[in-house]
Amino acid sequence: MALFLSEDDVKKLLTVAMAMEAVESAHRDLALGLALDTPRARSRLPQTVLHILQGALPAQGVIGYKAYTSNRSGNRFLVHLFDAASGRLRAVIEADYLGMIRTGAVSGLAAKWLARPDSTVAGVFGAGWQAEGHVQAICAALPLERVKVFSRHADKLQAFCRRLSEQTGVAVVPAVSAEETVRGSDLLGTVTTAAQPLFDAEWLEEGVHINAAGSNALIRQELSEAAVKRCALVAVDSVPTAVAEAGDLLPLLEKGRLHPRQLVELGEVIVGRHAGRTSVKQITLFESQGMAIQDLAVALRVLAAAEAAGLGQEIPMQ
Known part of the structure; x- marks a missing residue:
């Protein structure tokens, strides 16, 4: 049965x-x-x-x-x-x-394959339910020593950081601003329902990897067009899903500034059919939409x- x-x-x-x-x-x-x-x-x-x-x-x-x-x-x-x-x-x-755990695990998997393996500092936007799995997974995937978390809900942030520090054994700490979250980070995660970009593209450091997990509709956008354009590699879980739902990518796709053939499915990197990161200085991006x-x-x-x-x-x- x-x-x-x-x-x-x-x-x-x-x-x-x-x-x-x-x-x-x-x-x-x-x-x-x-x-x-x-x-x-x-x-x-x-x-x-x-x-x-x-x-x-x-x-x-x-x-x-x-x-x-x-x-x-x-x-x-x-x-x-x-x-x-x-x-x-x-x-x-x-x-x-x-x-929640599955969504986080995909971000952890992308970090494993696309982030610099010596990454020690992460910045995460969002301190809600989905962000819990995200932080757990990136801490499992990389030798992180510190995770900076920025959230609109400051009242919940302290409790979130305490709980995730205990769960992961990594120092998960509140960030005071979006800029502090981005600057000095080897890995960035966006796990929000934002309708407008969360940070200035100029704040991105060389070599950072970005996991964008919140923008799954045209009305949602966590990354600016300028931030996406700084990325040497744009990876997705599935190209058909990304071109239908990835709010961070849709404006560029519609304007012809990004083409579906430029998107790389994460599985293609895993099986060795497409290169992932090829330089420690590259900025890489993984857009997570979710798959059955x-x-x-x-x-x-x-x-x-x-x-x-x-x-x-x-x-x-x-």
Whole structure:
């Protein structure tokens, strides 16, 4: 029978290391032609939006989708896993925590492959729910000694920094300004819902890598056109998804100042088909939009861990 896994089950089982291994496998499979991913589809009502991401990892034996609703009352996430060979349902998994860790893990993966390996200082914009996974993953990926965090919500920032310092063993500290966050950083992360660029492109240091994780619609923009133009490499999780959703890139794409053929999928770097960073002085960028296969790969590992631990509730259906 299939299993239902709750948020509490997922929190007991999922680790950042597990998630990073999972998303790397998904990107590798995609680059090798062993995966299918369909860009996000949305159904909109005045009060509620339904979002669906679907895909398949046949080499890993799974096909499925993530569906979530967004509403003023909150967001609700479910991943549905099916056996790729038989089509039978294997699991339904609550996926708020899973999605947060997965999103962070992709940033950690990009940092692993695109940032300078000796990076010790990071700057992060955002101190919300999604930023937690982001900070955990970049601390797992690189030998960071300090993470500067800047947020509009100063009242929550201190608690965020204390919690993440304890979780990672890295000094996570509040930044007093956007400029302080950017200057002197080897790695930058943007994990916000900003509609306007977060910082001045002139503040970027040579050799910095940027993980931009918040801009997934035209109305959202965390990076200025000038900042994107300073990047020698613009990597994305998926070109079709990026050209449809990446708010940081869409203005440049529409003006012809950036072309889809210039975008490099992260999986192409992982399998060695495209060079990543080629100089310590290059500024590199990864635009993260989210893909079904990332969720499916993480959910598959959570399911295996649940089965081994005897967690979850059986769903009475074949």
